[in-house]
Amino acid sequence: MNSHLISFQLNTMPVSVETTPDARLIDVLREHFRLTGTKEGCGEGECGACMILLDDRPTLSCLVAIGAIDGKRVITIEGLRETPGFAILAQAFNDAGAVQCGYCTPGMIMIAYALLRDQRDPDESSIRRAMAGNLCRCTGYAMIVEAIRLAATRRGQSW
Amino acid sequence: MVSQLPLHPCTGREAAAAKAAGAVPYAGGTDLMVRRAAARRTGQEPPLVFLDRVATFRGITALDGALRIGSLTTMAELCSHPATPGLLGAACATVGSPALRNAATIGGNICTASPAGDSLPALYALDAEVELCGVDTNRRLPIDRLIIAPGQTALKPDELLAAIIVSTDTADRFYYRKVSPRLANALAKVSLAVAATVHDQVLLEMRIAFGAVGPTVIRCSEIERQCRNRSLADLAQSARRLADLAAETIRPIDDLRSSAAYRRTVAGNLLETCLHSLCAPTT
Amino acid sequence: MNSVFTANLDRADTPDKCDGGARYVHDLQVAGMLHAVTVRSSVRRGTITSITVPELPAGYVQVSAADVPGVNQISYFKDPCPFFAPGSVQYRGEAVLLLVGGDPAKLHRLARQTIIEYDEIPAIHTMEEALAGDKPPIFGSDNIYIEERFGHGDVDGAIARAAEVFTTTTETGYQDHLYLEPQGVLACPEVDRMTIYVSSQGPHAARKVVAAALGWDEASVRVIQTTVGGGFGGKIEPPMFLAAQSAVAAHHCGKPVRLIYTREEDLLCTTKRHPSRITVTSALAADGSILAVDIDSLFQGGGYSQSCAMVLDTGTKKASGVYHFPAIRVRGRGLASNNPMPGAFRGFGAPQNYFALETHLNALARKLGREPLEMKRALFIKQGDATITGGRYHFATGLDETISAATEAAGYYRRRKALPAGPSTRRGLGQALVKFGAPNSVDSKISLDSRSIGLRKHSDGRIEILSELVEMGQGLHTAFRKLVARHLDLPVKRVSHAPGDTDAVPFLSITGASMSVVLFGATLLEAADKLKARLDEPGEVTILQPARQPDHVFWDATALRGEPFHSYAWGTFIAEVEVDMITYQVQVVDLWVALDVGSVIDRRLVQGQIEGGAVQGLGFSLLECMPRDGFSCSLTDYLIPTFLDAPQVHGLIVETPYPPGPYGAKCVGEPPLVGVGPAIADAVANACGVEIYQLPITPEYLLQRMTKR
Structure with a gap:
């Protein structure tokens, strides 16, 4: 496939990349922009480790061709970590013991951020449904649920 | 030359022309990107054409007694849109995971033509039609004429799925259940979508569609005929017999994901449960 | 007893793992x-x-x-x-x-x-083919990578004399990590x-x-x-x-x-858990009491032995469970095949053997109409009893306490016969008991002197732990920092863990088999004892402490006699399931896991191991499936539990200190996984009235069992 210039907004900055339009967004983020906080766990949309926000919606970056994001907005964990909401989530993940090996964690935090943006105080069942596409093999999930509930109680007006 | 065609066409005709020239249409990407993964690594795949700027493929619009659902409508949009028929909304809510539903489109789910496609039994039970957009002509087909075999549709090389038309004024009761090996983010082993019209304790009409138990979705027209114009009490009496008939109608196979025996039994159980729930007195 | 460690310590690795800065x-x-x-x-x-x-x-x-x-x-x-x-x-x-x-x-x-x-x-696809000998052997002349036998007493005599002989065969499949x-x-x-x-x-x-x-x-x-x-x-x-x-x-x-x-x-x-087929036979007296048990355990290895021998060995030594039978014979064989390669996996042969033994005993209790925990209690190992290799259980066992904790929390005795069934659902409670020996003893003739762990006091007073043991999420480095800080009576922020680098840290061991804290944690405290005397010295001080097995351990690896393991964690698992009679799907509603971990070093980390291990065990029990001779190479088909599949896991911690362990600690990494399978299988059997002899309990299998009935 021929190369094209694809322009989009990445973590609030306008960027362009010359690439074949079928390149995966995850590869462009990791290899071209060196944003390695977005992890590849499966490459088939089954694990959620590559979660980013595309026009504010949680999206699996391993299933997105770069041509599809021309003119759109992408936020990765490296962008999210500048926000007050991230600080509250990270502290809650720490306090609840929600982080073990950490490979799923950035993806978990990305989708948790979007969940708490859309629902001020989700109950356990809403959290579990919203997170059902993010796999964790270490924690058994309860501590991650607890972290999100904790973040909901501490969020104030931060996002 | 394909490379001369626009990467992001703005009209259905332009998009159809790109497809006719060999480009692969990209809607939500969720299935396409998995299938292309191996080939993508070798850089040997045909180019993509991105459909997201084709305005006529977007949006949900009310027609007279019907709904036009643009093929690029995502599963998440369908789940939250107030006009979405309940049966279709319930089916779309079982597709993959929340993030997947943010990207996956109804058009993609149809054109993938998987026997286990989650929206398909609901669309069959709603007697949905599809609107196809070609370079020169547009046409309409019933959904069961579009999907002809696993992974195969009746789309011509220069045709794209533009929209889905579902009637909004027929069925007033529905049943949907997807049976998958895991509670979230898993493919169907059996699914059942039923739309029914009940008036004065009589079932006027019922449409029954099973997913993942044959090469394409299976409508049970003989059972539908037997159910028509029967009282609910009478129907409840016959539920097990009709369920057994369903188990004979479907054509399940043994595969990695389940067994034919399991699919047959569970398909029958689902229809029996469905009939009992439709016949239960509403409060 | 309550541990000296009261507060949880924040892990040093969490911030980088949250913000994407951690480098994999x-x-x-x-x-x-x-x-x-x-x-x-x-x-x-x-x-x-x-x-x-x-x-x-x-x-x-x-x-x-x-x-x-x-x-x-x-x-x-x-x-x-x-x-x-x-x-x-x-x-x-x-x-x-x-x-x-x-x-x-x-x-x-x-x-x-x-x-x-x-x-x-011609490829060897099954264990039958491996044993039949009609195809050219993969290994040796008989395809057997390893065969081991343990036991005591006259098992054949007991079977010959028995009023009744009861046999069960259980099978488990591949599990990917x-x-x-x-x-x-x-x-x-x-x-x-x-x-x-x-x-x-x-x-x-x-x-x-x-x-x-x-x-x-x-x-x-x-x-x-x-x-x-x-x-x-x-x-x-x-x-x-x-x-x-x-x-x-x-x-x-x-x-x-x-x-x-x-x-x-x-x-x-990559490696997976060994598929197994295990036949358990018990010889029963006229009153139903068990005279002897015979266990024949087959593990399906791959085309090369890799760690088949180690996994088979530890699993076979654990096969007698929490019981001291009047007579027992355990035979374990690891077989070659041309199927995907198995290897080391959390539980190391124990999940297969506990599924076999606990399922056998639970089925026997149902057959005899006995309350299973009471039937089992008559056979419990007591402190001072002999192991199946002629060693001793030297220390107090916490098994009874775990049973009390789990049965009380679950309302087991009150509820097990009175669970409500829905119009199309059935409920059941099930239990399983385990002990988990760790570490695996090394032959006493072998010196561990070449293996060491160390501490370095830097001139600015910082203390660095020099250990090759790997932090892979379990929290080991956090536990080590707490142990050292406590032992040196220093603030824990002064204690850090050196990066894993063979130039910087000495040879010690693979991180696995639940041995890091219980064995090397104790070695680390010996290093701390030495450093303590030198804390006030100026400049840098480095202590390298060789590992050694504790004094009570004697093991002869040739004769397979002595203490097979240093210490034992004990556990009770209770599962409550709901079975959908329309789809034959099993949903675990609650899972109670009571574990005797010796003493707790960090409660949050222990809970993390219990909850994570239990859910990995749940995947093994209900979902995770590969054709035994085939492949699932996609996460679309190899399904692990999601947020929605994971039940409420109630981790109940019992502390029966193990004196040679650091502050009494035993292990916690593997035990939470090993009893989940038999507990769920027992719960399904109680709910549906059919015995369950296979993991995972797929709906297809359950339908087949219920149709045959």
Whole structure:
């Protein structure tokens, strides 16, 4: 496939990349922009480790061709970590013991951020449904649920 | 030359022309990107054409007694849109995971033509039609004429799925259940979508569609005929017999994901449960 | 007793893991780095007759068995275990060669164009075929990698005299570790040296393997441990293969080579839990009491033995469960096959054996109409009893306390006969009891002096733990920091953990088998005792403390006599399930896991191990399935539990201190997984009225059982 210039907004900055339009967004983020906080766990949309926000919606970056994001907005964990909401989530993940090996964690935090943006105080069942596409093999999930509930109680007006 | 065609066409005709020239249409990407993964690594795949700027493929619009659902409508949009028929909304809510539903489109789910496609039994039970957009002509087909075999549709090389038309004024009761090996983010082993019209304790009409138990979705027209114009009490009496008939109608196979025996039994159980729930007195 | 450790400690690695800053091996890039793609066997068994690689562009090379300067053998193992197929292949997915170059897409294209031809040899697909001997053997003359027998008393006599003989056969399948981070290595050649960055459970073991592969002395190889995205035993063996292959490639090219697996490759060719078939026979007296038990345990290994012998050995030694039977015979065999390669996995042979024994006893109790826990109680091991290898249970057992904790929390006795059934659902409660021995004893003739753990006091007063034991998510480094700070009476922020780097930390051990805290934690405290006297010395002080087995342990590995394990964690598992009678799907509603962990070092970490282990056990019990002779190479088909599948796990901690352990601590890494399967199976049996003899309990299996009834 021929190369094209694809322009989009990445973590609030306008960027362009010359690439074949079928390149995966995850590869462009990791290899071209060196944003390695977005992890590849499966490459088939089954694990959620590559979660980013595309026009504010949680999206699996391993299933997105770069041509599809021309003119759109992408936020990765490296962008999210500048926000007050991230600080509250990270502290809650720490306090609840929600982080073990950490490979799923950035993806978990990305989708948790979007969940708490859309629902001020989700109950356990809403959290579990919203997170059902993010796999964790270490924690058994309860501590991650607890972290999100904790973040909901501490969020104030931060996002 | 394909490379001369626009990467992001703005009209259905332009998009159809790109497809006719060999480009692969990209809607939500969720299935396409998995299938292309191996080939993508070798850089040997045909180019993509991105459909997201084709305005006529977007949006949900009310027609007279019907709904036009643009093929690029995502599963998440369908789940939250107030006009979405309940049966279709319930089916779309079982597709993959929340993030997947943010990207996956109804058009993609149809054109993938998987026997286990989650929206398909609901669309069959709603007697949905599809609107196809070609370079020169547009046409309409019933959904069961579009999907002809696993992974195969009746789309011509220069045709794209533009929209889905579902009637909004027929069925007033529905049943949907997807049976998958895991509670979230898993493919169907059996699914059942039923739309029914009940008036004065009589079932006027019922449409029954099973997913993942044959090469394409299976409508049970003989059972539908037997159910028509029967009282609910009478129907409840016959539920097990009709369920057994369903188990004979479907054509399940043994595969990695389940067994034919399991699919047959569970398909029958689902229809029996469905009939009992439709016949239960509403409060 | 309550532990001296009251507060939880924040893990040092959490901030970087949250914000994406933690560096996993896939995140590393160095100048001039090349990529490697593996070309694999497409057949299960055969002799390679030809390999045709397309003409390679400049800067691209192939690397195979012929290019290995040292030995083409994973030197960690004694039995043959080549890292490049040595002219023949034993399983589908076995690495034949690497293609190395700058552009991954080009490499994949070249790999696809590479043609390997074989003279196929009839593959051994099943354990029956392995034992039948009609196909050419894979290993020795009988396909048996290992056979072990333990026991005491006259089992045959008891069976001959028995009023009744009761037999059950249980089967379990493959389970993949499914660590979220796929395998990966980066090998960087330097002048007369090779540095390996690897996600593994043992940097020194990887160094030994790489040195042997290159034919170098070990000092010329440096292994740097990267952040590990989950291990569970799956980063013991496979990283050795990747490290050896990429080191040979990097040496060959003179450039850094990175080898990262896709999930598809990882599922295809890395190790898994051994499938098993275990027959348990009990000889019963007229009153139903057990006179003797005979256990015949078969484990399906792969085309090379790898750690089959270790897994079979520890599993077989655990096969007698929490019981002291009047007579017992345990026979374990690990068999060769040409199926996907099994290896080390959390539980190490115990989940299969506990499923067999507990299922047997639970089925027997149902058959006899007895309350299973009361029936089992008559046979419990007591302090001072003999082990099946002639050693002793030296210390207090916490089993009764775990039973009390779990049955009370679950309302087990009150509720088990009175669970409500819905219009189309049935409920059941089930239980299982386990003990988990750890560490596995080493032959007492072998000195552990060459293995050590250390502490360094820096001149600014900081204390650094020098240990190769790997933090793979379980929280080990946090536990070690707490132990050292407490022992030295220093604030824990003064204590840090040195990075895993073979240049910086001494050889100690693979991280696994639940031994790190209970054994090496104690060694670490011995180091701290020595350092304590020298804390006020100016400048830097380094203490290296050799490991040793505790005084009560004697083990003769030739005769298989003595203490098989140093210590025992005890546990009670209770599962409550709801079975959907329309779909035959089992949902675990609640899971109570009561564990005697000795003493708690960090309650939050212990809970994390219990909850995570239990849910991994739930996956093994209900979901995780690969055809026994086949493959699922996609997460679309290999399903692990999601947020919605995981039940409420109630971790109940019992503390029966183990005096030789650090502050009384025993192990906690593996035990939470091992009793989940039999507890769920018992609950399903109670709900549905059919015995369950297979894991995972798929709806298809349950339907089949209920139809046969």
